[in-house]
Amino acid sequence: xxxxxxxxxxxxxxxLSVSDDSIAQMLCDDSRVEQxxxxxxxxxxxxxxxxxxxxxxxxxxxxxVLQETMINVYKYRSTYSNEFPLSSWIYKIATNExxxxxxxxxxxxxxxxxxGDALKETVRDEAGPDADETLVLLQEAIALLPxxxxxxxxxxYYDEKSYEEIHxxxxxSVNTLKTNYHYAVEKIKNYITxxxx
Amino acid sequence: xxxxxxxxxxxxxxxxxxxxxxxxxxxxVISQISRERKRHSEHRLYAWFAGAASVAAxxxxxxxxxxxxxxxxxxxxxxQCASIDEVFQNMSSDELGLYSMMTNxxxx
Numbered sequence: 001x002x003x004x005x006x007x008x009x010x011x012x013x014x015x016l017s018v019s020d021d022s023i024a025q026m027l028c029d030d031s032r033v034e035q036x037x038x039x040x041x042x043x044x045x046x047x048x049x050x051x052x053x054x055x056x057x058x059x060x061x062x063x064x065v066l067q068e069t070m071i072n073v074y075k076y077r078s079t080y081s082n083e084f085p086l087s088s089w090i091y092k093i094a095t096n097e098x099x100x101x102x103x104x105x106x107x108x109x110x111x112x113x114x115x116g117d118a119l120k121e122t123v124r125d126e127a128g129p130d131a132d133e134t135l136v137l138l139q140e141a142i143a144l145l146p147x148x149x150x151x152x153x154x155x156x157y158y159d160e161k162s163y164e165e166i167h168x169x170x171x172x173s174v175n176t177l178k179t180n181y182h183y184a185v186e187k188i189k190n191y192i193t194x195x196x197x
Numbered sequence: 198x199x200x201x202x203x204x205x206x207x208x209x210x211x212x213x214x215x216x217x218x219x220x221x222x223x224x225x226v227i228s229q230i231s232r233e234r235k236r237h238s239e240h241r242l243y244a245w246f247a248g249a250a251s252v253a254a255x256x257x258x259x260x261x262x263x264x265x266x267x268x269x270x271x272x273x274x275x276x277q278c279a280s281i282d283e284v285f286q287n288m289s290s291d292e293l294g295l296y297s298m299m300t301n302x303x304x305x
Contacts, residue, residue: 034227041223049214055223129212139211158208185203192201
């Protein structure tokens with residue numbers, strides 16, 4: 001394994017310490033917009049990738065959705081208001097783009113929720129034979145959840161977002177989000193309990 | 198049956214992200230944004246030229262309606278010409294004689 005240059009580590013630390021307000025200001029400045037996009041990728045790129053991948057499951061789809069998300073961040077940067085944190089705004093775009101992709105795959109079905117079985121199969125394919133079985137079961141259970149419950153569960157359980165932040169991203173009231181999370185947890189527990197050896 | 202404890206699980210994913218994926222994705226996004234910016238600035242330039250050309254065309258029409266410098270006949274001065282009858286009335290008898298001789302020779 002190659003050793004990392006200490007300068008890289010310092011650069012990464014410096015990137016993470018750049019405030020969202022500064023990045024938002026750079027986004028509105030045409031001469032610094034590319035720098036702002038690089039900072040967003042450095043600061044939130046991985047989180048966004050995993051948020052998207054948990055929704056769409058396949059890496060190739062996550063790649064397309066992440067790229068589209070960042071292009072939309074660039075295109076619609078003038079619509080961002082600092083009423084919400086920059087990260088919530090970007091997560092909202094990523095969530096909408098993920099839903100758009102799922103909708104495009106659910107043509108001919110009654111709703112996006114009908115994709116559950118197909119997504120569950122993709123979980124197995126993407127995980128590979130060496131993956132931890134419990135982790136795979138957890139992803140299968142998530143894949144089978146209705147879309148709203150899936151979004152809320154992922155944002156709360158993996159991204160550790162507060163209900164207020166999830167409200168900024170998804171738009172439902174905090175009470176509705178709490179109910180969705182509760183149902184999601186119950187369904188996941190039941191699925192894993194039933195399928196675990 | 199013992200209920201599964203979700204909090205006992207690690208937050209890991211059973212999938213992997215390909216190596217160097219984030220760096221490659223960043224470059225891909227930046228190059229697409231550069232293309233978008235170039236296209237946008239070209240579009241703005243075309244829009245500017247189109248606007249300037251329209252303004253110039255309107256200005257020419259306002260300043261020189263129907264092309265003032267073209268050789269268009271002056272109908273007002275034509276209307277001021279004497280009628281044929283007036284011309285004959287003002288002819289002398291010699292001129293009239295010469296006219297009748299020419300019309301007889303060349304025909305009407």
